Amino acid sequence: MNQLQSQDPEIWQAIRAEARRQQEGLELIASENYTSLAVMEAAGSVLTNKYAEGYPGRRYYGGCEHVDVIESLAIDRAKSLFGADHANVQPHSGSQANMAVYLTALEPGDTVLGLDLAQGGHLTHGMKLNISGRLYNFISYGVDRQNQRLDFDQIAKLAKEHKPKLIVAGASAYPREIPHDRFAEIARDCGAKLMVDMAHYAGLVAAGLHNSPVPFADFVTTTTHKTLRGPRGGLIMCREEYTKGINRNIFPGIQGGPLMHVIAGKAVCFGEASQDAFKAYGQSVIDNAQALAETLLGEGLRLVSGGTDNHLMLVDVTAVDLGGKVAEATLERCGITVNMNMIPFDERKPMDPSGIRIGTPALTSRGMGVTEMKRVGGWIAKALKSPQNESQLTEIQNEIREMCKSFPVPAANAPEYSP
Numbered sequence: 001m002n003q004l005q006s007q008d009p010e011i012w013q014a015i016r017a018e019a020r021r022q023q024e025g026l027e028l029i030a031s032e033n034y035t036s037l038a039v040m041e042a043a044g045s046v047l048t049n050k051y052a053e054g055y056p057g058r059r060y061y062g063g064c065e066h067v068d069v070i071e072s073l074a075i076d077r078a079k080s081l082f083g084a085d086h087a088n089v090q091p092h093s094g095s096q097a098n099m100a101v102y103l104t105a106l107e108p109g110d111t112v113l114g115l116d117l118a119q120g121g122h123l124t125h126g127m128k129l130n131i132s133g134r135l136y137n138f139i140s141y142g143v144d145r146q147n148q149r150l151d152f153d154q155i156a157k158l159a160k161e162h163k164p165k166l167i168v169a170g171a172s173a174y175p176r177e178i179p180h181d182r183f184a185e186i187a188r189d190c191g192a193k194l195m196v197d198m199a200h201y202a203g204l205v206a207a208g209l210h211n212s213p214v215p216f217a218d219f220v221t222t223t224t225h226k227t228l229r230g231p232r233g234g235l236i237m238c239r240e241e242y243t244k245g246i247n248r249n250i251f252p253g254i255q256g257g258p259l260m261h262v263i264a265g266k267a268v269c270f271g272e273a274s275q276d277a278f279k280a281y282g283q284s285v286i287d288n289a290q291a292l293a294e295t296l297l298g299e300g301l302r303l304v305s306g307g308t309d310n311h312l313m314l315v316d317v318t319a320v321d322l323g324g325k326v327a328e329a330t331l332e333r334c335g336i337t338v339n340m341n342m343i344p345f346d347e348r349k350p351m352d353p354s355g356i357r358i359g360t361p362a363l364t365s366r367g368m369g370v371t372e373m374k375r376v377g378g379w380i381a382k383a384l385k386s387p388q389n390e391s392q393l394t395e396i397q398n399e400i401r402e403m404c405k406s407f408p409v410p411a412a413n414a415p416e417y418s419p
């Protein structure tokens with residue numbers, strides 16, 4: 001029995017149940033992944049005990065000599081991985097990273113262009129209840145109705161008309177590669193700064209498989225826990241001239257003490273992402289997404305933009321007479337986790353939209369490949385076509401559990417989690 005188990009059995013039981021859920025099911029949420037054991041060890045270390053307000057060499061607390069080494073390594077590795085002038089590794093989340101850029105580049109009331117939430121954008125790209133939408137005048141751009149790819153004519157037109165101070169590129173639910181050079185050109189023409197939020201595809205950029213925003217953008221933000229496969233957190237990179245502003249706006253601007261245990265996990269993650277094995281991982285994420293997309297298309301399902309270039313796809317489940325809510329619940333019933341999602345020009349509501357979003361980063365981290373993706377696609381289609389067929393859903397769940405035995409989740413298989 002370990003300490004947690006004996007001291008706090010309620011929490012222990014819930015963690016163990018979650019470990020089993022991760023091991024026995026198929027995680028297809030596009031923004032999730034499984035970290036390595038090394039990342040988890042760093043994130044679960046004694047560093048959680050340490051206060052370190054400030055930055056390496058300039059702290060407001062004593063005893064920071066070791067955390068200084070860790071944060072400096074994290075910064076150097078991030079800069080080298082992405083070729084950036086400056087990196088701030090302290091944002092507690094992707095949302096904090098974005099907020100710090102807004103505080104650096106904008107004054108309240110300034111105009112910003114961002115991708116519409118309903119067409120693949122993120123809450124922090126101007127949703128009206130989010131602080132981004134409350135403090136700034138966000139104007140939304142979208143995708144083309146025909147091909148469902150970013151509509152650069154519209155973006156250029158909006159930029160000319162509204163003269164934004166900042167253009168935000170990047171998305172949470174966009175299945176195609178984003179051409180950063182086109183955003184940079186539009187930003188240049190209208191005198192705006194460019195921020196690229198590469199939270200979803202940062203791992204593909206690190207692997208050299210998606211064009212990098214760093215040469216084109218004034219600011220690049222990301223989360224570290226999606227395709228990048230690190231601990232939950234954020235990262236900002238920027239051109240040299242914005243270094244002071246970004247640092248000041250993270251601390252003391254919107255945060256106090258940095259999470260040094262998470263920063264250590266980020267450093268380990270950046271180290272891992274610079275290895276050749278990570279390039280192979282990134283390629284496999286894309287190959288798997290394409291195999292899954294082809295299988296779903298072959299089963300008669302419609303995909304937004306007709307397919308994928310990256311780690312995710314959006315499936316229009318109205319083609320099988322379902323809404324996203326029932327589709328998500330049906331797949332959950334078989335042990336497949338996805339999230340319901342709006343699709344471009346959706347006529348349904350956000351709480352029961354027309355689509356589901358599916359991504360391959362997590363399954364790829366378990367070592368699954370194209371063969372497994374074809375099986376997964378087959379199970380998804382079978383379940384969605386007969387959501388009422390309980391015995392078939394149970395059969396699928398059993399097959400999934402069986403397959404999952406051959407693909408252990410890194411940390412969910414620790415001996416203490418065994419039944």
Ligand code: PLP
Nearest residue numbers: 093094095122171172197199223
């Ligand atoms: N930016 C994008 C594009 C995202 O998809 C997300 C998270 O889903 C975020 C920012 C925010 O990250 P966090 O949940 O860490 O605040």
